[in-house]
Amino acid sequence: MPFMSGKRAFLELLKQEGVEYLFGNPGTTELPLMDGLVEETGLRYILGLQEAAVVAMADGYAQAAGKLGVVNVHVAPGLGNALGMLYDAQKAGTPLLVTAGQHDQAFSATEPILWADLPPIARPFVKWAAEVRRLDDLARVVHRAAKTALAPPTGPVFLSLPADVLNAEGEVDLGAPTRVAARVRGDRAAVEAAAELLARADRPLIMAGDAVAQGDAHAELVSVAELLGAPVYAEGIANTASFPASHPLFRGTFVRLAPAIRQVLSQADVLFSVGGDLLTLSLPSDLDPVPPALQIVHLDTDPWELGKNYPTRIAILGDPKATLPDLEAALEERLTPAARARARQRLEATRTAKARHVEDLAAKARAEAHKSPITPLALIHAVAEALPPEAVVVDETISSGGGLRTFLRSDDPKSFFGLRGGGIGWGLPASLGVKLALPHRPVVGLIGDGSAMYTCQALWTAAHYRLAVTLVILNNASYRILKQRIHAMKGLAAQADRYVGMDLDDPRIDYVGLAQSLGVAAERIEKTADVASALTRALASAGPSLIDVILDRSFKPS
Ligand SMILES: Cc1ncc(C[n+]2csc(CCOP(=O)(O)OP(=O)(O)O)c2C)c(N)n1
Numbered sequence: 001m002p003f004m005s006g007k008r009a010f011l012e013l014l015k016q017e018g019v020e021y022l023f024g025n026p027g028t029t030e031l032p033l034m035d036g037l038v039e040e041t042g043l044r045y046i047l048g049l050q051e052a053a054v055v056a057m058a059d060g061y062a063q064a065a066g067k068l069g070v071v072n073v074h075v076a077p078g079l080g081n082a083l084g085m086l087y088d089a090q091k092a093g094t095p096l097l098v099t100a101g102q103h104d105q106a107f108s109a110t111e112p113i114l115w116a117d118l119p120p121i122a123r124p125f126v127k128w129a130a131e132v133r134r135l136d137d138l139a140r141v142v143h144r145a146a147k148t149a150l151a152p153p154t155g156p157v158f159l160s161l162p163a164d165v166l167n168a169e170g171e172v173d174l175g176a177p178t179r180v181a182a183r184v185r186g187d188r189a190a191v192e193a194a195a196e197l198l199a200r201a202d203r204p205l206i207m208a209g210d211a212v213a214q215g216d217a218h219a220e221l222v223s224v225a226e227l228l229g230a231p232v233y234a235e236g237i238a239n240t241a242s243f244p245a246s247h248p249l250f251r252g253t254f255v256r257l258a259p260a261i262r263q264v265l266s267q268a269d270v271l272f273s274v275g276g277d278l279l280t281l282s283l284p285s286d287l288d289p290v291p292p293a294l295q296i297v298h299l300d301t302d303p304w305e306l307g308k309n310y311p312t313r314i315a316i317l318g319d320p321k322a323t324l325p326d327l328e329a330a331l332e333e334r335l336t337p338a339a340r341a342r343a344r345q346r347l348e349a350t351r352t353a354k355a356r357h358v359e360d361l362a363a364k365a366r367a368e369a370h371k372s373p374i375t376p377l378a379l380i381h382a383v384a385e386a387l388p389p390e391a392v393v394v395d396e397t398i399s400s401g402g403g404l405r406t407f408l409r410s411d412d413p414k415s416f417f418g419l420r421g422g423g424i425g426w427g428l429p430a431s432l433g434v435k436l437a438l439p440h441r442p443v444v445g446l447i448g449d450g451s452a453m454y455t456c457q458a459l460w461t462a463a464h465y466r467l468a469v470t471l472v473i474l475n476n477a478s479y480r481i482l483k484q485r486i487h488a489m490k491g492l493a494a495q496a497d498r499y500v501g502m503d504l505d506d507p508r509i510d511y512v513g514l515a516q517s518l519g520v521a522a523e524r525i526e527k528t529a530d531v532a533s534a535l536t537r538a539l540a541s542a543g544p545s546l547i548d549v550i551l552d553r554s555f556k557p558s
Pocket residue numbers: 084397398399400422423424425447448449450451452476478479480481482
């Protein structure tokens with residue numbers, strides 16, 4: 001067994017686990033680790049200037065790479081700053097190892113500055129949280145943490161690393177990583193029963209969830225959808241390209257409000273959710289989003305999600321890529337010639353309806369393109385038109401993203417990442433992580449102005465590491481979504497036309513100046529006609545660029 005320090009062992013263990021980047025913000029308890037990094041060539045430390053930004057960078061990296069993301073933060077206050085973005089990582093199922101430096105265990109009893117019992121702070125947001133007590137346990141615990149984060153359903157884990165464990169020296173058995181093979185085939189009888197139900201459905205509808213993109217199962221789902229002629233919707237809070245957006249059966253994302261969902265689901269007799277979320281809403285409603293007659297078939301990697309809120313006729317635990325071919329084969333056996341003919345009719349009808357919808361919305365966007373200030377729809381259309389097909393979009397558009405999934409060619413599973421958890425401030429730093437994971441693809445973050453301010457420190461990280469990301473700020477000088485929603489409440493705000501705490505206009509934030517002060521090239525645009533050229537310039541740049549788009553601030557329904 002090699003003789004080494006805990007800090008060296010920790011770095012060796014990360015490398016064994018295939019880790020390339022250690023995202024972090026250091027303090028005194030991390031100094032043993034930072035000391036160890038001086039001679040480390042296999043791991044790159046990526047410094048972020050606030051823990052929320054650091055966690056979201058690692059989250060974007062882990063989602064886009066499909067690998068373990070590792071973050072190190074500083075004791076209780078550092079972990080506290082990290083929690084909002086850790087919540088987002090949990091909701092997205094991101095395989096993340098968050099570690100925090102902890103005081104020497106012999107010292108902790110005195111309650112030194114910055115000390116707190118760390119695992120209980122992280123526990124609600126992770127699959128597993130623990131403190132490493134002895135150097136002898138380090139390898140076992142780190143390997144267990146990595147295995148747990150990456151085992152389906154994937155998700156974050158937390159380890160507290162006391163300074164004495166990192167400073168200790170001894171003979172260390174580094175062990176080896178374990179990977180839980182993820183391609184679990186769903187129960188054969190349940191798959192047959194699902195095929196039976198779907199083959200007889202008159203109006204099947206598919207919800208494609210993140211598990212499809214994460215498990216690289218586009219082709220398998222396309223085959224099943226085409227066989228059924230079923231329109232495919234992405235989840236209400238879709239954070240991946242779970243179905244190729246240009247496909248004629250793709251009808252966009254579910255709206256996140258119960259009446260709108262009910263309207264879509266009322267068109268169906270059987271809903272087939274493939275790893276799809278049933279159904280996270282943002283507001284309560286007296287109306288149940290699921291019509292009582294709807295039959296649900298649900299295939300998911302996470303047993304917790306199966307039947308969580310709605311009775312599910314057939315619930316299958318399994319990996320989409322491994323299970324959908326079995327379903328396809330079972331459907332092939334059961335679909336009668338008449339059923340196949342009806343499926344083809346449905347496909348053609350959906351193709352026509354979709355083409356009309358895209359053309360109508362594009363016509364509306366083009367008609368708005370001459371308006372000043374720029375309207376959200378005109379901007380989204382212009383961005384989608386200007387982006388090359390290999391572009392990856394990170395979406396934190398909040399109230400201004402209408403049309404995004406209609407116009408964007410997000411056709412491969414890594415072409416789109418969105419905010420799943422709802423804790424804003426994720427998109428700007430996540431764009432950096434996505435770029436680190438996919439260095440050869442253009443990465444464009446579309447970020448609300450309010451959202452950008454939670455983690456604008458990440459601009460410095462982009463400049464420092466010369467990350468060629470393009471950040472488009474959707475600048476309406478407001479928390480527009482909150483204004484829309486409070487106005488819809490028809491209460492005092494709507495009557496008085498006063499919106500307390502929702503305007504960011506006194507003073508207006510100078511995003512160009514902010515970016516430049518942190519080392520990022522930036523320009524402001526005020527005309528839709530300038531979107532394409534600004535994007536072309538930004539995408540050609542060897543470093544990061546920010547485009548501050550002055551947007552129409554209006555929020556009342558017209
Ligand atoms: C961490 C966090 N704090 C506050 C909120 C509440 N919130 C939701 S949307 C929003 C405003 C977003 O503003 P912006 O990014 O400018 O988008 P816009 O609404 O203008 O489209 C706020 C404050 C939240 N979701 N997460």
